[in-house]
Amino acid sequence: MLGNFTFSNPTKLYFGPDALQNLKAELEKYGPTVMLVYGGGSIKKNGIYDQVKKVLGDCGKKVIEDGGVMPNPSLEKLYDGIEKARAAGNVDFILAVGGGSVIDYSKGLSASIHCKEDPWKKYYVRQEEPDCPVVPVGSVLTMVGTGSEMNGGSVITNTAETMKIGKVFGEKLYPKFAILNPNFTLTLPHNQMVAGCFDIMSHIMEQYFSGKDDNTSDYLSEGLMRSLIHSSRIANKDPNNYEARSNIMWTATWALNTLLGMGKNGGDWEVHMIGHAVGAYTHATHGMTLSAVSLPYYRFVMEAGLPKFKRFAETVWEVDPKGKNDKEVAEEGLKKMGEWMKELGLAMNIKDLGAKPEMFEGIAKATIILKGGYKVLTQEDVIKILQAAYE
Amino acid sequence: MLGNFTFSNPTKLYFGPDALQNLKAELEKYGPTVMLVYGGGSIKKNGIYDQVKKVLGDCGKKVIEDGGVMPNPSLEKLYDGIEKARAAGNVDFILAVGGGSVIDYSKGLSASIHCKEDPWKKYYVRQEEPDCPVVPVGSVLTMVGTGSEMNGGSVITNTAETMKIGKVFGEKLYPKFAILNPNFTLTLPHNQMVAGCFDIMSHIMEQYFSGKDDNTSDYLSEGLMRSLIHSSRIANKDPNNYEARSNIMWTATWALNTLLGMGKNGGDWEVHMIGHAVGAYTHATHGMTLSAVSLPYYRFVMEAGLPKFKRFAETVWEVDPKGKNDKEVAEEGLKKMGEWMKELGLAMNIKDLGAKPEMFEGIAKATIILKGGYKVLTQEDVIKILQAAYE
Numbered sequence: 001m002l003g004n005f006t007f008s009n010p011t012k013l014y015f016g017p018d019a020l021q022n023l024k025a026e027l028e029k030y031g032p033t034v035m036l037v038y039g040g041g042s043i044k045k046n047g048i049y050d051q052v053k054k055v056l057g058d059c060g061k062k063v064i065e066d067g068g069v070m071p072n073p074s075l076e077k078l079y080d081g082i083e084k085a086r087a088a089g090n091v092d093f094i095l096a097v098g099g100g101s102v103i104d105y106s107k108g109l110s111a112s113i114h115c116k117e118d119p120w121k122k123y124y125v126r127q128e129e130p131d132c133p134v135v136p137v138g139s140v141l142t143m144v145g146t147g148s149e150m151n152g153g154s155v156i157t158n159t160a161e162t163m164k165i166g167k168v169f170g171e172k173l174y175p176k177f178a179i180l181n182p183n184f185t186l187t188l189p190h191n192q193m194v195a196g197c198f199d200i201m202s203h204i205m206e207q208y209f210s211g212k213d214d215n216t217s218d219y220l221s222e223g224l225m226r227s228l229i230h231s232s233r234i235a236n237k238d239p240n241n242y243e244a245r246s247n248i249m250w251t252a253t254w255a256l257n258t259l260l261g262m263g264k265n266g267g268d269w270e271v272h273m274i275g276h277a278v279g280a281y282t283h284a285t286h287g288m289t290l291s292a293v294s295l296p297y298y299r300f301v302m303e304a305g306l307p308k309f310k311r312f313a314e315t316v317w318e319v320d321p322k323g324k325n326d327k328e329v330a331e332e333g334l335k336k337m338g339e340w341m342k343e344l345g346l347a348m349n350i351k352d353l354g355a356k357p358e359m360f361e362g363i364a365k366a367t368i369i370l371k372g373g374y375k376v377l378t379q380e381d382v383i384k385i386l387q388a389a390y391e
Numbered sequence: 392m393l394g395n396f397t398f399s400n401p402t403k404l405y406f407g408p409d410a411l412q413n414l415k416a417e418l419e420k421y422g423p424t425v426m427l428v429y430g431g432g433s434i435k436k437n438g439i440y441d442q443v444k445k446v447l448g449d450c451g452k453k454v455i456e457d458g459g460v461m462p463n464p465s466l467e468k469l470y471d472g473i474e475k476a477r478a479a480g481n482v483d484f485i486l487a488v489g490g491g492s493v494i495d496y497s498k499g500l501s502a503s504i505h506c507k508e509d510p511w512k513k514y515y516v517r518q519e520e521p522d523c524p525v526v527p528v529g530s531v532l533t534m535v536g537t538g539s540e541m542n543g544g545s546v547i548t549n550t551a552e553t554m555k556i557g558k559v560f561g562e563k564l565y566p567k568f569a570i571l572n573p574n575f576t577l578t579l580p581h582n583q584m585v586a587g588c589f590d591i592m593s594h595i596m597e598q599y600f601s602g603k604d605d606n607t608s609d610y611l612s613e614g615l616m617r618s619l620i621h622s623s624r625i626a627n628k629d630p631n632n633y634e635a636r637s638n639i640m641w642t643a644t645w646a647l648n649t650l651l652g653m654g655k656n657g658g659d660w661e662v663h664m665i666g667h668a669v670g671a672y673t674h675a676t677h678g679m680t681l682s683a684v685s686l687p688y689y690r691f692v693m694e695a696g697l698p699k700f701k702r703f704a705e706t707v708w709e710v711d712p713k714g715k716n717d718k719e720v721a722e723e724g725l726k727k728m729g730e731w732m733k734e735l736g737l738a739m740n741i742k743d744l745g746a747k748p749e750m751f752e753g754i755a756k757a758t759i760i761l762k763g764g765y766k767v768l769t770q771e772d773v774i775k776i777l778q779a780a781y782e
Contacts, residue, residue, distance in 0.1 A: 001406065001407075001573075001634075001637040001638060001640075001641050003407055004405075004406065004407030004408065004409045004410060005406050005407060006403065006404065006405055006406070006413070007403070007404040007406065008403040008404065009400070010401065011399075012397065012398070012399040013397065013398040013399065014395075014397055015392065015395065015396050015397070015398065015653070015654070016392070016394055016395030016396060017395065018395045019395065022397070182392075213634060214621070214622070214634050214635070214638065215638065216615070216618040216622075216638045216641045216642050216645075218618075219614035219615065219617050219618035219621075220611060220614045220615065220618075220645075221614070222614050222617075223610035223611045223612070223613050223614030223615075224607070224610065224611065224614075226610050226613075227607040227609075227610035227611075230605070230610075231605070231607075243392075243604060243605050244605070246392040246654070247392060247605065247606065247607045249392075250392050250607045250653070250654070251607050254607075254611075254650075259645075262406070262641070263406070263637070263641070
């Protein structure tokens with residue numbers, strides 16, 4: 001375990017088919033006005049909206065509705081939400097019912113309602129912490145993948161500037177609780193389910209493919225990846241399999257609640273940086289932007305981190321190393337990952353997401369270059385990866 | 392993930408060579424009187440006592456010393472500690488500097504200082520929760536293994552009744568923080584280090600060898616066991632290896648902070664029950680009582696949980712299943728575990744711990760029979776296991 005670090009995660013997780021029964025007692029801890037944040041309205045079709053509204057009614061809450069949060073929540077939407085919250089006079093609690101976009105947006109709101117500056121510049125561009133009061137957030141999760149239910153992450157897209165930036169807020173912004181009922185994820189369209197699975201895989205890999213030390217986090221990562229691969233294959237064929245869906249849900253939360261990053265000095269996260277830039281240009285689903293660029297990226301950096309890619313192949317993909325050199329073992333691991341991705345029906349290139357060669361320079365410029373991975377990229381490298389991801 | 396469950400763990404972990412620098416800010420959150428709890432005085436020899444006292448002095452705390460906590464802390468000691476705390480008028484905080492015994496004892500104190508009933512009967516025999524105010528506890532860990540630094544566990548031995556009972560308190564009793572500096576564990580005698588390693592292994596196995604479902608926790612357990620086996624082998628030969636010791640320390644905390652038990656409906660814990668009974672008769676080190684009875688116990692229940700023992704062999708011990716039937720694979724896994732235990736120098740039988748055949752009936756009677764494992768034991772079964780563990 002490298003360096004000095006602090007682990008502290010105050011989010012309370014209620015898991016299981018009856019998890020929503022805990023919502024009332026949680027809401028009763030807060031004041032009367034609740035901002036109810038949700039997405040495109042799928043929760044109205046599958047009955048979750050009605051169940052949540054009933055609990056809010058039972059608690060006697062005044063509810064301010066803020067629906068219509070889009071995938072890749074936009075800065076414009078955030079500004080609208082802030083205005084709506086301020087117009088209400090006071091908001092005591094933000095209840096996010098949805099997936100990562102809804103929770104990310106809710107954290108942005110939480111930090112911005114009482115913020116006197118422009119939140120885009122303060123939190124996302126300058127990466128500062130709030131110095132104003134924040135409004136507590138809780139969540140009812142309906143889509144699995146981002147891990148936003150148990151961390152401080154919040155990604156907002158500035159459409160006008162074609163910039164998608166993630167901010168990792170401190171503990172104050174972590175949701176107070178998360179209601180994790182795997183049954184709430186069953187009506188999700190297949191492509192969103194598998195995109196979520198790849199998002200989880202990517203979160204783990206971003207932390208795993210970093211550092212040359214011997215770290216318990218890497219062993220935990222291997223366990224979570226093995227569980228995810230196993231359960232995603234079951235859920236892909238049988239989306240109503242509760243056991244598989246519940247394992248995926250639990251894996252998603254633990255993949256990105258800071259545990260795997262402990263003693264890892266930050267991780268890589270370059271796939272997310274390229275994926276965010278692709279997303280800002282194509283508005284494609286987050287998980288699909290990650291899947292489309294991952295193999296080209298990992299093939300590009302593989303030789304710089306060969307021992308780890310070899311270990312990944314053997315431990316996660318059960319590649320038999322006999323009679324092969326390290327590079328062959330590592331390549332076979334990535335090949336097996338590609339087979340799993342195709343089996344799930346993930347986007348395997350950025351062309352299918354609507355990217356065009358004339359965007360490459362812009363995407364490369366919008367890609368933030370980080371230094372935690374096995375190879376620090378140049379903008380030319382990013383263009384090479386985009387070209388490989390286009391074929 | 393089985394059933395409905397809640398995960399919430401409020402303990403803040405400060406990890407690394409500079410972790411003690413966080414003690415001052417933590418202590419400043421509490422009132423002026425601190426009860427400083429420690430064990431047999433090793434912290435006075437290795438300098439940790441002086442470092443902690445300096446911080447207490449810098450905070451201007453009034454310190455009540457309560458040293459001499461023995462391994463397997465006794466009820467008599469707990470009664471003495473309660474009296475000492477009450478005589479001081481008021482205790483605002485309990486700072487536990489030591490290993491699991493010191494922290495377990497401190498939690499007992501925390502719940503008992505303001506308790507009007509006999510804490511042994513209320514908490515340990517009747518397994519009730521405190522209904523009085525509890526005194527907050529924090530810890531500086533100097534011995535690794537029990538996981539007590541991030542959970543509600545507290546094991547107390549009633550010497551007069553030859554009973555050793557564990558109570559798992561709720562969140563209120565979790566330490567507020569734990570200072571985890573791997574360097575603080577380096578002066579530990581070799582036999583205590585390896586006993587701690589086996590204690591960790593046992594905590595993971597007690598949760599792993601339970602249930603027939605498909606559970607992400609089992610994958611996490613496999614990751615932690617692989618990390619522990621790897622690092623314990625390094626630390627066994629080179630106890631000053633910081634990286635190995637830091638991985639062991641981190642693994643210990645996560646092995647028993649409730650994470651691995653989520654969705655597992657309680658786990659097995661029968662090895663601990665037999666080990667506690669052996670400990671009550673022999674006063675042997677906790678980890679050694681577990682190591683001495685583990686292989687006989689697992690061989691006794693193996694066929695009732697064969698698929699899991701086979702998986703354990705292949706995933707954790709890398710047994711090649713080719714050309715072997717399931718039982719042979721499972722047996723080879725336990726054999727490899729035995730080799731690892733011998734390599735570490737763990738107690739391999741209860742004779743070496745001072746147990747005698749005439750104690751078997753008493754030990755079996757003192758063994759609490761649980762129902763979460765692959766086979767529910769009878770008292771005759773316990774005697775058979777003790778006989779096998781004596782040879």
